Amino acid sequence: MVDDSTPDAGEARARRREQRGWCWYDWANSVFPTSVTTVFGSLYLTEVAATAAQSDTALNGTQACLDAAGESDRLNNCDITLLGLHFPAGSLWGYLLSIATVIQVLIVPLMGAIADRSTNKKPMLAAFAFGGSIATAAMALVGGGAWGLGVVLFILGNIGYGTSVVIYYSYLPEIATADERDRLSTNGWAFGYLGGGVALAIQLVVYLFRDSLGITAGNAAQIAFLTSGIWWSLFTLIPLRRLRGHHDRADLPPARGSVVTAGFRELRDTLRHARAFPLTLAFLGTYLIYTDGIATVANVSAQYGSEELGFEAEVLITTILIVQFVAFFGGVLHGLVARRIGAKKTIMASLLVWVLVIGAAYFVQAGQALQFYALAGGIGLVLGGTNALSRSLFSQMVPPGKEAQYFSVYEIGERATSWLGPLVFAVMASTTGSYRYAIISLVIFFFVGLVLMYFVPVRRAIAAVGNKAPELL
Numbered sequence: 001m002v003d004d005s006t007p008d009a010g011e012a013r014a015r016r017r018e019q020r021g022w023c024w025y026d027w028a029n030s031v032f033p034t035s036v037t038t039v040f041g042s043l044y045l046t047e048v049a050a051t052a053a054q055s056d057t058a059l060n061g062t063q064a065c066l067d068a069a070g071e072s073d074r075l076n077n078c079d080i081t082l083l084g085l086h087f088p089a090g091s092l093w094g095y096l097l098s099i100a101t102v103i104q105v106l107i108v109p110l111m112g113a114i115a116d117r118s119t120n121k122k123p124m125l126a127a128f129a130f131g132g133s134i135a136t137a138a139m140a141l142v143g144g145g146a147w148g149l150g151v152v153l154f155i156l157g158n159i160g161y162g163t164s165v166v167i168y169y170s171y172l173p174e175i176a177t178a179d180e181r182d183r184l185s186t187n188g189w190a191f192g193y194l195g196g197g198v199a200l201a202i203q204l205v206v207y208l209f210r211d212s213l214g215i216t217a218g219n220a221a222q223i224a225f226l227t228s229g230i231w232w233s234l235f236t237l238i239p240l241r242r243l244r245g246h247h248d249r250a251d252l253p254p255a256r257g258s259v260v261t262a263g264f265r266e267l268r269d270t271l272r273h274a275r276a277f278p279l280t281l282a283f284l285g286t287y288l289i290y291t292d293g294i295a296t297v298a299n300v301s302a303q304y305g306s307e308e309l310g311f312e313a314e315v316l317i318t319t320i321l322i323v324q325f326v327a328f329f330g331g332v333l334h335g336l337v338a339r340r341i342g343a344k345k346t347i348m349a350s351l352l353v354w355v356l357v358i359g360a361a362y363f364v365q366a367g368q369a370l371q372f373y374a375l376a377g378g379i380g381l382v383l384g385g386t387n388a389l390s391r392s393l394f395s396q397m398v399p400p401g402k403e404a405q406y407f408s409v410y411e412i413g414e415r416a417t418s419w420l421g422p423l424v425f426a427v428m429a430s431t432t433g434s435y436r437y438a439i440i441s442l443v444i445f446f447f448v449g450l451v452l453m454y455f456v457p458v459r460r461a462i463a464a465v466g467n468k469a470p471e472l473l
Contacts, residue, residue, distance in 0.1 A: 014244070018175045019184050021242020025168050026192030028235035029129070031228045032161045034196035034324065035203055036136055036154070038298075042093040044221035045142070045150045050089035052145025053078035080147070096151055100158040101415045111163045112408030115170060116401060122243055125167045129236045132160020137229025140222040166411050170403035171243065172395045178470040181392040182338040182346075189388030190331025193380075197324030199231050204317055274409070279461030280397040284410060286452040287390050288417045290351055293445025294386060295414075296421025297358065297379065298323075300439070308435035309366045319376045326380025334385025342472035343393045344458050350386040351450040355443055357382065362440045393458060399465045421445060 079086050111128070115121045135156035142150040176184045206213065207220040215223075274281060305311045305319060338346040357378040364371045391410075398406040421442060429438035462469040 015175060018242055018244055019180070021239045022168070022171055022175055022184070023188040023191045024235055024238040024242075025125075025129070025164075026188040027195030028232050028239070029132075029161060029165060029168075030192040030196030031199045031231045032132065032136060032157060035200050035224055035228045036139070036157065037097075039200065039320070040203070040221045040224045041139075041154060044218060044225075045096070045147055045154070046089060046093055047218065048142060048145065048150060049080050049092045049147040050078055052147055053080045053089045092147070092151075096154060100155050101418075103155060104159060104162045105412050105416060107159055108162050108166055108412055109405065109408040112166050112170070112404035112406075115167050115404035121167050121170065121404070122240060125164055125243075126236070126240055128160045128164040128167065130160075130233055132157045132164060133229045133232035133236070135160060135229075136232060137226050139225040139229075143218070143222070162411060162415075166404055166407045168239075169391060169395070169407040169410070172392070173398065173400070173403055173467075175243070178396060178468055181395055182343050182389060182470070183335045185392035185395075186331045186335030186338065186385055186388040189384045189391070190328045190335075193324050193327035193331060193384050195231075195235070197321060197328070199228065200324060201321055203227060204321070208314075208317075274406075277397070277399070277461070277464055279457060279464055280394075280406075282452075283394065283397055283456050283458065283461060284413060286449055286456055287394065287410075288413050289452065290354075290446055290449025291387060291390070291414055292417050292421040293354070293442050293449070294383065295418050296425055296442055296445070297439075298383070299422065300425050301376075301379070304361070304435050304439050305372055308439075309364060309368075309372060311367075311369065311372060315369050315372065319372060322373055322376040323380040323383060326377050327384040330381040331384035331388055333381070334389055338389055338392075339472070342470075343389045344453065344456075344473050347386060347389050347393070348450055348453050350382045350389070351446050351453065353378070353382045354386070354446040355450070358439065358443045358446065362436050396462045396467055396469065397458070397465055398467075400467065 078089050080089050080092065111124070115124050118124065135153045139150055139153045139157070142153065172181060172185060203220075203224040206215075206223055207217070210217060210220045301319070301323075302316050305316050311319075334346055334350065337349070341349075357375065360378065361375055364375055394406075394410055395403070424441055424444075425438045428441040429435050432438070458473050459469050462473075
């Protein structure tokens with residue numbers, strides 16, 4: 001029996017406490033991609049933009065906009081202007097996501113480099129987490145025709161989310177041994193889906209019973225933004241309290257100039273020297289392929305359910321909640337399986353399940369809600385665990401002291417390649433006239449990812465960067 005009073009036992013207890021605190025940031029930040037990006041952001045900002053466009057065109061606009069009666073007419077025929085471009089209000093969300101991603105690509109890697117120069121990353125984590133949450137809560141102030149304010153606030157929230165997540169990921173190698181990371185990463189990811197699901201469920205109750213509460217759909221969305229910002233900032237206090245933030249970076253040479261210029265130099269050196277670790281890049285390239293498929297399925301599943309299967313909003317909302325809560329159990333399950341057979345084999349098994357689930361989506365019958373719910377359960381089972389184990393495995397392949405920078409590349413690479421899956425889906429839908437062929441075409445991302453993963457020598461990749469591989473891979 002180990003004496004709890006020994007220094008090693010005390011350090012182990014402190015590390016476990018730190019790990020539990022780390023998982024809470026998954027719980028805290030998941031409300032942004034779930035509630036703000038996936039559900040309420042697109043609906044509300046698009047509606048605000050359409051209202052502003054119709055008000056503007058009342059003075060000097062097109063007849064089509066003036067005559068627009070239904071929601072679809074307003075979104076398609078009423079134009080707004082952004083960065084000198086004129087386009088229908090219904091297209092705002094797509095352009096906004098693209099602009100927000102480009103801005104992240106420019107900012108996040110630099111912030112990651114600066115974080116790696118720091119002996120205490122907690123202040124940076126706090127700054128971006130609280131900054132993003134404040135911007136999110138402030139979206140509740142957007143009303144009337146002030147869609148431009150909503151655009152700015154969403155971009156700021158997106159920057160806060162993306163940068164804080166990179167810094168958060170970079171803690172993983174510092175607070176967990178090689179054999180602990182799979183469990184910790186999957187637990188954190190699962191906890192995040194649970195948190196996002198709980199917050200979304202509360203917000204959807206307000207949205208669905210808005211008439212009884214005497215509020216409009218827009219008011220319900222504003223309440224969702226406010227509660228999302230409060231949720232994010234409130235639960236961020238837990239990891240900030242428990243992460244010790246004293247990880248020694250004495251191995252770094254003294255910085256010349258400010259931390260920002262040192263960050264630029266380190267980012268430049270990282271990009272230059274990354275080619276020295278081709279196996280790490282091979283894994284990253286493989287991950288970018290199948291994660292594009294995962295993101296596409298998550299983004300188009302509602303469209304598939306609505307356009308091809310004819311489901312109403314209530315069914316689609318229920319489906320979102322099923323995915324969120326099943327993903328919690330799926331994440332935990334992936335961690336348990338990885339402890340038995342290793343992370344690589346578990347990821348490969350998960351990708352095989354993805355192939356089967358997407359194949360089953362082709363055969364779901366229109367109007368059969370139970371079949372669609374079962375499909376949502378299958379997606380939830382593998383949704384969180386695949387990415388969680390990928391995060392853990394990638395952390396093993398990162399050179400020590402470069403964690404935040406490599407996770408910046410990891411995060412930005414995921415966003416920079418996220419256009420391919422939606423493009424394949426859209427092209428297949430338009431050329432075949434069927435969303436069933438479009439959804440089945442996404443199997444290719446998981447099949448190719450599975451084949452490439454088989455050939456990635458992860459143990460050699462880990463050894464190449466100077467890290468010790470866990471017993472099971």
